[in-house]
Amino acid sequence: MLAADRNTPSKDGKLIAVPVAAGAKIFAGALVAANATGYATRGATATTLTYLGRAEEFADNTNGADGDVQVMVRRAQAFLWKNSGTDPVTQASLGKLAYIVDDETVSKTNAGGNTQSAAGIVIGVDASGVWIV
Template sequence: MTALSAPRKIVKLAGVRRFPVPVTAGVTILQSALVMLDDGFARPARAGQGADDAAKAADALTHVSVGIALETVTGGAANGDVVVEVERDCFGFANSSAGDLITRADIGKSAFIVDDQTVAKTSANATRARAGVIEDVTSEAVWVSIGKANFA
């Protein structure tokens, strides 16, 4: 295919922005929290956990950021007893600090999950899953696009 030589019609695939996700048993997800999948079930986003960086990195590799919670829910007795409505789009999150502070120079790069409201510049020895793509950085927030297209 050759490069454009004239304007063309914009073609866009309509994507699903809101969808229900089964929740991990016993966890509480607060409205507007960054949500990730852990073994296929929703939970508040967090950095990898484990005894050392290798264990934390292995844990983080299993996580996928899917959006923000549109409501506050608490998981039932078993995984999937409750669902949370999640939305994909571009949302504002708290910025990390020190060496992980995100700046305008990071626009277009990946943001990494610190917790359910904070994103960072680095994956900290691969112990943090990706949150999404940094779209903007303002005094108000780090604006991150979240969705599966960010990780293909």
């Protein structure tokens, strides 16, 4: 409990360096997620991922251990991802969760027996894809 002023450190949180999972290769512009152990990996159909945002750079940790490489990830911003061709996000999904299919695609549901992790909230759908925040 404070009894005096405190100089509390802060970070912007919009651009963060994230340690990359062993064996992972992440391309600039890719949908990035944290795996079950908290390391960055490219988006994929899996139930253990946590959506982080967009990779700002290429990161190759295919020959390294967890955390040997870091990737800069942009967060707290809407990104345009491809819409699934088999389970497309529609206007009715506005304000609802979309789900990670791969490192550039999202879907309306976690189709296939709950096999996908949440990507974020849909804030727009158009001919170019799905805007997720």
